[in-house]
Every structure is written in C-alpha cells, then in structure tokens.
Amino acid sequence: MLEENVGSLTGAAVTVRPTHSRVYAWVVFGLIFGLMLSDYMSRQVLNAVFPQLKSEWNLTDAQLGLLSGVVGLMVGLLAFPVALVADRWNRTRSVVLMALFWSLATLGCGLARNYGHMLTARLLVGIGEAGYGSVGLAIILSVFPASMRATLTGAFTSAGMLGSVLGMATGGVIAARFGWRVAFVGMALFGLLLVLACAATVTEARVKRHARRHERCAKGVSQTLPNLVKSLFCTPTLVFTYVGSGLQLFTAYAIIAWLPSYLNRYHHMAPAKSALAAALMLIVSGVGMSLCGVVADRVARNSPRGKVTLAIGYCLGSCVLLMIGMRMETGAAQFAVIAAGVFLAAGTWGPAGAMATNLVPASIHATALATLTLANNLLGGAPGPYVTGLLADRIGLLGALQWIPLVSVGAALAFGCAKATYERDLRRFESTRW
Template sequence: MWRISTRIRPANCTPCSTTILTICAPRPRTLKRPGAKRFRLPHTAFSARAETLADPTTPPPARVPFSERGRRGDKDTIMAQESVTPPVEAPDASGVECPSEEEWPIGRKAAIFSCSIVFLLGVFDFIDRQVVASLLPYIKDEWSLSDTQLGMLVSVVNISISVLVVPSAYFIDKWSRKKMIALMGAIWSLATGACAFAGSYAHLLFARVFIGAGEAGYNPAAQALIAAQFPKRRRGTAIALTQLGMGLGAPIGLIAGAWVASHWGWRHAFGLVAVPGLVLSCLALFIRDYKSVDMRADKGESAKKKSSLADYVAMLGVLLRTPSLLCVFAGATLKLLRTGAAMNWMPSYLMREGGMSPVQAGSVSSALFLGSILSMVCIGPIIDLTRKYRAHGIPLVIAVCFLLQGGLQLLAFTALPAGGWTQIAVLFVGGVFGGGMAAGFSTIIVDLVHPGARATAISLMVLCQNILGFALGPVVVGFLSDNFTLGTAMSLLSFAPLLAGLAFVVCFFTYRRDAAKVDCVNLSFEG
C-alpha cells in the first residue's frame, strides 16, 4: 500500500509539486491466485500515478468503484486500474504522428459527395472516349475513310494520354487535385462537343487529341484525392467505386452512341454526351481538397524552398527504384494487355472459331464484359477485409485472383469447344476473378507512396498500361493470328494474367519492407 512521508524520500519516490508530502510507490509485489503461477507486477504501473500527481495541472485519477474491480490477482484488471494515462501513439521517423485509420478526415458526407462526383465523371470519361466506336460506320460513309483512318480516331486518345499523363501528374501533386479534376473534365467535354462540329477528318482527329489530353490527368488526380478523403479501412471500396464508374462508361457509350446516331445522326451523339461532363466539372470545384505536401524527407531550410523540376525527377527515380511498385506496374500492364486484346478480338474469335453471327458474337462479348464489372463491385470490400487482418496480404489476394483467371481462360481456350456455353461460362467466371483488379493496383500504390507523389506514381502505371497494354495487346494477338491461328493466339494470351499473378507474388514478399519506408503525414484539408 502507499505510504506518506514528510522527512525521508527514498530513491524510488516522486515529489508532489502541490504539497510538502512525498508520494512513495511501493515495491513491485508478487500476487498469486488459486491454480495460477506467480507473477510480478511491474513498477511502471505505479510510477505512472506518481508522475501524474506530480503535475498540478493534471486532475487526480478517478476512483474505480469496488463493484467494477476485478478479482484479486487478475493481472490485466489491476494494470488497467493502476494506469491512468492513455497510451500515446509514437511518432514515425519523420517526427509526424500518423493519423488514425478509423477517422474520416473531412467527414462522411463530404467524402461521399466527392466520391459521387468522381464516380459520375468516370462514367462520362469513358462514354466520351468510347462513343466514337459505335459511330465509325456513319463517319466512314460520310467522309469515305479507310479502316486505318478510323482506327486512328480510337488510338489517338491513348497516344495523347500516354504523352501527357506524367506532366499532368506534376501539377496534380504540386498544385491542386480538385482543380485538375475540374479542368480535365472541362477539356475533354469541350473537345467531345467540338467533335460534333468537325467539318473534316482532320478536325475530328484534332478534337480527339484534346479528349485524350483531358483524360490524361483525371484518373491520377481522382485516385489520389479519394484515397486521402476516406479512412484507410474504407479506401479499397472507395477506389473500387471510382473504377466501377469507368467500367460502366464504356458499354453505356457504345449503346448510347448507336441509338442517338440511328435517330438523329452521329454529330448529335457527340454533343449529347458532352453536356453532363461540363456540369460535373463545375461541381468538382466544391470538393474539399488537401493542401499539397512535399515529399522531401528533410524539414529544414531546404524544405521551405519551392520544389524544382530536378526534385520532381529525383522523386521519379525513387518511385522507379521501389520493388513493390515495379511489380504493380508489371502486373497492371499485363492485365491491360490481356483486356485490350480480348475487347478487340473476342467477337472475331467467336465468329471464326465458334461459328457465331456478328450479332451473337457482340452480345456474348458484352456479357463477358459484365463479369469484369461484377469483379469491380466485389474487389473493394475484399481488399478492405484483407487489410483488417493483414495489410500486406492484399498483393497475395490479387495474385490468387490472376492465377485463377489465367488458369480458367487457358482451360477454356485449349480444352473446351469454341463458342460453346461451357466455354463462355468458364470465361465469365475467369473475368469475375481478374477483371476488376484495377482498384487493387491503386490501393497498393497509395499505401506505398508518400501523399506528395501519389498522382505521379499512378500516372506511371497509366503510362505503362496505355503504351504496353492497350496499344500492344491487339497487335500481339494479330501477329500471332497471322502466323498461327486466332484460337492459338487467344490461348497464348491466357499467360498474361498468369505472369501478372507471379508479379504480385513477388510484391507480396517486398510489400512490408517498402511500406515501412513511407512517412506518415497529417494532411490538412481546405475549409
């Protein structure tokens, strides 16, 4: 028990600053309960009370009612009663305390509003990009264009995105995310509307270049902003919803463009889908953004200076030397290589190998795409559930999904009859496993990258996806089809998700080491 002395102060006592008394902590005593081993209570449990009483500004500890006290000898209960100071979260290596993962940085309603705007902008992003695919026959008849010229109308958007995505990310990280979202949305919407007034093929091609310029900075800015506004335990679901909007926009653009063109002409289709994007771009200005932060580790005088282009290049070098990020870039590129090739060649495969009519082949291909949309709906909660138990297990979940997708597709193209319902069902299940993994890519990148470089890291992934994925996939399958058969080409294409799965297996082993290098930063949001 405690004793009070006014004359002698042992070495293990703490003087009280408000009285002349000296509060002395007793020696650690040994307790024993029936049927249990002896254990010793640590002296720190009592020193916390002595230190608290030594501060005159600290209120005295609350007395625990006798009815709420635990049994004599219950170690955890005694420790909880004696310790009155709550645990303090230790700062990280940079000296900044990590924010709680359970908090909503800007509030639940404001975060949901931001996610809704980003989701709808993602829908019209891909509507404006893909609407031209359903209008190609009408444009070909009006201007007597070749198939090469028509294909250029589609490819020029990806080329423009590839050229401008990294420069756009510089302004996203250094300037403002919400302003870049609004600016990008306005650019691609105005460019889509300008397509309706094109007087020649050159004018239409030039307008399509600006559609890609607007879409270049949208995805990195949206992912970086949404990741910061939601608590970490909900981050996977929030990012998956933004990716779902893009997935829904592609089929909506094809259906809406064909319907409007058949009733009022192809020019009206461009004009109709451009208006909602302009409205949503204005609403994006009401999103709460966080203040840009510097990635440089030192917080001295050099951090007060404005970051230069050399600092940005150095930051790119840091990102490209992170093993886990390189694995994500490789896996995402292989995934898009398979997706880009399948979207363009699956109808032809079903017609040549399965004997389907063009209408049947198009319908089945659209149904297979629904499996990817279902995957986008499921992957977000799965990522959040995995994070709850083991955060570094997220790459392993993605790897398993890709390996299952690749195995099922290899089985469908090599062992099952082409165009049969069994093959279609197996391909659909494979699409469910691996079709919506884009949210997982962005989640890993956000976890492994400083907030001041997240948009840049995502832009590097988008660059690899567009150059080596969407652009290269159809060409590779066409080359293999010319030298072998289309069925053989589709079978070999199944190895892309298998290799992507292996890349994320490697990421699983490097994830924790790279995550430990990331500094925790308290982001400050606009009022």
Template structure:
C-alpha cells in the first residue's frame, strides 16, 4: 500500500514497535559491559580478552550486515527483522548459560548476527512511513533507544550482576525480546520509497545501484564521520564503567548506575535535540544536518577529555554528561543524511554498507584497542584517544557538507 493510505495512528504504532525492539537491541548489546569486572574476575582473563568479547559482537554484526542488506532490498523486511530479534534474544540467553570464555565469545558473536538483520532494514522502514521533512525528528525518536537501551543495559546489568551474578544478567535481559518478535512479524508496511511506485523502485535495484554507493561522496564521507563517532561512543561506553570502578573506586553496581543514569539523560536530550535542530537547520541549508553534527563533535570533544582527566568524581560525571549530550546529538542527523542521499531501492544495502564500515573502523576495534592500550599504559591514557577521534568526526561532517546538496539531488526520483 502507499504511505498516505496508512492511518497516522498505525504509523505511530509502527514507530513505537520498532522503537521498543531497538530498545531491547541496545539493552542486550550493552549488558556485557556492565558486567566486565565480574566476568574478568570469574574467568580470570586479561583486558585484551575482555575487549574481544565486545569486538566479537561487532565483527559478526558488520560482516553479516551486507548479506541482510541485499536480502532487505529484495525480500520481506519485517520478516527479516523479526527473525533477527529471535536470533539475538536466544543468543543472549545462551550467554547466560556459558560455562567458559569460548562459549561466551560465540554467544556474543551470534547476537551480532541477529542484530544485523534488524539494523539494516529498520531505518528504511521508518523512512517509508513518514514524509521527508519529518525524518530527522522521527529517526531521533527511533534512535533514542540507543542511550535509553544502553543505560538500561548498564543499570540492569549492574544490579542483576551485583546481586545474582553475570550469568543471570544475560539470562534475564535476553528473554523479553521473544515477546516483540510476533507483532513485528505481522507489521503492515508501505511500499518501498513511501509515495513512489513499486515498479519505479524496482528498476533501481541491481549491482549498478549498489556500486553507485561508493561513488556517492556524501554517503562515503558521512559514513567515515559516523565511523569516528562510533569509535568514540564504543570506547566510552565499553570502558567508562570499568574506569569508574578502577580509578574512582566505585563498586560494579554504583559505577553502572552512575554511568547508566548519566547516559540515559544525556542521550535522550541530545538525540531529540539533534533531530529537532537538524530538521530546523535543514530548512535553511542543504547541509543543515551536517552543521549540527559537525559543531556537536567539536563542542563535545574537550568535555570528553576533561571527564577522563578530572580527579574528582562529580566533575568527571558532569563532563561525561556534556560529552555524551553532544555525541548523541548527531545520531538522528547523520542517519537522516544516509536516507536523503540514497535511493529507496538500495537503502537497506546503504545501511548495511554503513554498518560494516562504521563498525569495522569504529567499535569493532575500539574495545580491544583500548584494552590493549590499557594493558600497556593504563586505562586513563587509553581513553584519551576518544576525544581526538570525536574531533576528526567533526572535520568529516564539514567535508561531507560540500557534497550533500549534489548527492541529495541525485537521489531524488
């Protein structure tokens, strides 16, 4: 059916359902990092091995994403997304029964496979439900699941891990995903491209359309900016709770509660503000989304450095709040740029390619890289790489702004 034939109430229901699934996505993804100290002590592993648990997820996530990108452009998107929910939920439960390091490593890699299915198709689904001039705000609501789900992962992981052990933390956060797989399976969706005919969209499919992504300069530079952002977010998200545990002498539950509550507040405010500002600035300039993100990175970088070097816990947490606000500010705008500069027929693959590169260059390497640096020179110095990468992301956003108007015009029907 055409997008305009779907009642607004059902569009909102669809957004709410996809938001709820994305929330569980990030809870299951981040709960691992909440119980890092418990896993390290129980399994007697190094920081490098600990970091590899995060990298295993990201490696499978990014490698399998192009497969689901192709499937998402040719098959039923909601069926792919629903199947992915089942896979990652069962894998998270399996982690709760892991007797040792290798089983846990395998379970986390399988979580990445399931989440890749959902991550490649869901942004395009949302774009087809709503008009172009609302995409920044609508996608910001969808991506608010990143800070909220991440924070809930830290909070639930910290509390459950402290009281019942890390096995119980995985088991209890993995089960709820099964409840949302069924309604997602039966979700009614508009035709690809929203108000465009299915015949017109179908004509754009094929290898030529996919290869065009790599000649799309706005898509390429935007993806590189998101890779730098993902490196920074991954580094901070996966090691700050442990940083609070080691440097500021907080126990596991309190460290995760502090970081989780800070992340959820800064993330909600930053994500929603970014969507609103992006839509507003985009009406004045074709590079409005990129201006919001570029300045967001430049403002947030020094606060990230301040948080890492601050001797007092209150100053550290205040600086983390500001840094995370300006990091999450960019989520809606940068994902909206992907949609705006790519044609509907190849959007699932566009997000798959984006997923591959932002994680290959970002948080697939940052957990183990920071773990290795921590083993060599201490966690505080290792974390100082993150604000440098944030500044690089800002530069790339402004470079992308030079190309975005041309590539948006090329993506128009």
C-alpha cells in the first residue's frame, strides 16, 4: 500500500476544491487528444504512400525509412528545450503554436516536388511536433487527480496509435483515389481546424483555475540547468525508465512504419488495402496502450512496483509474440498472433509516464515528459524505422521484422533495474517534496 501512503506525492490523497470542473477537465482532454491525433496523422500518412513515393521517385527502403525517422529525430532533439520553454512561458499557447507549425509543414509535404523537398518538409513536421506530447500531457495531468496518471498517459498516448491508424487508413484511401499529395493536404486541414478550436477553449488562465491542488501548491524547482539535471537524471529509476521506454518503442515504431509495406509485399495487398489492414491492426495497439495504463494504475494501488512488473511483462510478451508471428505462415492465425504482440508493444507508455511524473515536481512535468519523449525518439522513433529499412535492404523486409523485436529484451532489462530502485526513490522524493 506504499503508493497510497505517499498520496501527497501522487496526488491520490489530496482533497480537491468543490469548484473543480470535471467537465472542463474532459473538454481539455478531448481537445488535446484531438491535436495528438492530428500530430500522428500528419506523421504517419507518409507510411501509407510509401509504395507511391518509391515508384514515383525511385527511392530505396533506406531513403523511405529516413523520411519517417527524421520526424522522430527532430522530436527527440527538440522535445526537451521546447518543453522547458513551455514550462517557463505558457503551455497552452505553446501547444497551439506547435500544432499550427506541423499542420503548415504537412501542407508543404503535399507540395514537395522531389525527395529533397519532401525530406525538408518532413524535418519541419518533426520540429513542429517536438514537445507537443509532453506539454499536452502535462496540461491534462494538471486538471486530473494524480491517481489517474498511468491511465491518462496511456489513453492520451493511444491517440498516437489511433492517429497512425487514421493517417494510414484515410491517407491510403485518399492517395489511391486522388493522389498522395491530396492525402497530405487533408491531414493539414484537419490540424488547422483543431488549432482554432483549441486556441478558443484551452487557455492558460482557465487551465490554472481548474488545476488540481497538488499542481498549484507543490514546491517548484528552480529552472537552472544544474537543478534540472539533478531532478531529471540523478534518480536511478528515472534513467532506467527513460532507457526502457525508448528501447521498447524502437520495436513499436518499426512495426508502425513498416506494417503497410509488409502487407503490400508479402501479402500482395494493394497499397490502399494494406493501409486499411495495417490501420485495423494499429487500433489494437491503441486499445492495448489505454488498457495497459488502466491495469497499471489499478495494480499500483497495492504495490507501486507492480506497474514496473507489468512494463517488463509488456516488453517480453510483445517480443515473443511478434517474433513468432513474423515466422508463421500467412493467414488468420498469424494475424491473431501479431495483433496480440502489437497490443502489448506500446503498453509501457502508461507506466513509464506515471513513473516519470511521480518522481519530479509538478512544475517541471512537461520537461520530465519531454525527457521521456527524447529517449523514446532517440532510442526508438528515429532509429527504429531507419534501422529496419537498412536491414530490409540487406536481408529483406520480412527478415528485418523477424529480428527487430529482440530490442524489447533490452527494454525489459532496463525496467527490471527500475523496479529495484523505484520504491526507494519514491520515498526519497516524498520526503523532500513539500
């Protein structure tokens, strides 16, 4: 029952003012969630048109992988400084500006005339998306009780999977009917509409009025570099969590990027059909991400280390299932096994996000989540699709997908180290928090 005993840390035992509006909290969640959908729709629509780009511009798999991976690289490199600025300046204005930037950059993808133009536009998409997930999630966490952190983290981040689904499915259909350029334009227009709605509804003043008491009253951290480094990296659990989460998402991002192409090449599906089939598979991943977060919060009521144990199980389970599935004969049974692996592949997001925010002051939640995003992208989002493409050029895409899930074993080991130190670091943080 340790996690209940440290209620002042997690916020579970903190009384909320009666004036707190649960309705507005869910409105905030809905709009920030919607922008996360737009984020990943803009990011993943590219994967649905891989076959058309490969044919039109005579690209290699490595070049295609770079178009996908460069977004993760930019997000990884810039997430920390962007979140730091948002924590100091204005979180709500920051997310609106970011969404506006990536929507315009996505429009630029639709206007690209060659590979160089597309690579530049994709780089700009990554710049716009950098920091959004961490800053947006920090806004959500500020208006909900902390006992829901793994649930909210998993549910919010599942928008990434759902956005990937919508981006690939709708992008594939639009590209098949109207051309790949129109697919990018459609994603850009969707993002711009959400920007207008969010700018009018989610303002810093309203969010602060509805913020939970632990967010308003918790002792802050001086925003100097030494203090930030101490808060974000000097706790062993945090470092192990960053590494474990990043390595696990290496597998998840690789599967997301290459599943449509895998279905196109080895199941002989047309590009539009393969995008739809991959979209259905990724719905399973989004549902898994949300449910894995809910389970982690429930387990943590009795033992804080329980969420870490679950994270280890998610890593190993996805590794085994995906390696087996990619070696099976094509058919319904293979799809069922791969779907089970995809269900678990990104399930560590909820536990990792909860652990990261449980061990830092609320005033730097966005920065802590940005650090987690940095690890997720530098260790997962950027290298995952690109390394898979390099392997595919040498041993074939199927061979690459058969071995990529082994990275999850390293993720499980990192979470195992985090499990050994989590309760101790939780107690230490509680003793110095107020």
